[in-house]
Amino acid sequence: SAPPIAAHVIDSELHVEASKSYLAYALSVIVGRALPDARDGLKPVHRRILYAMSELGLSPSKPYRKSARVVGEVLGKFH
Numbered sequence: 001s002a003p004p005i006a007a008h009v010i011d012s013e014l015h016v017e018a019s020k021s022y023l024a025y026a027l028s029v030i031v032g033r034a035l036p037d038a039r040d041g042l043k044p045v046h047r048r049i050l051y052a053m054s055e056l057g058l059s060p061s062k063p064y065r066k067s068a069r070v071v072g073e074v075l076g077k078f079h
Helices: 014-034 044-055 067-078
Strands: none
Touching (some): 014 044, 044 067
């Protein structure tokens, strides 16, 4: 039989746990989303936009396309 859950519960104060958890989350967001990659200088969101533009066949030599089309493509497929 499984041991009781109470044996695995660790008492801690809510504000301490929330503070530690938020700090860990904030640091992961900064590293994962906000800092540009050293290889190409792009943030992940910029890389997704350029990839979507390539998939749509957009280039400087093609006719104008509204940016909402690209944003919709990125939000629909890559988020």
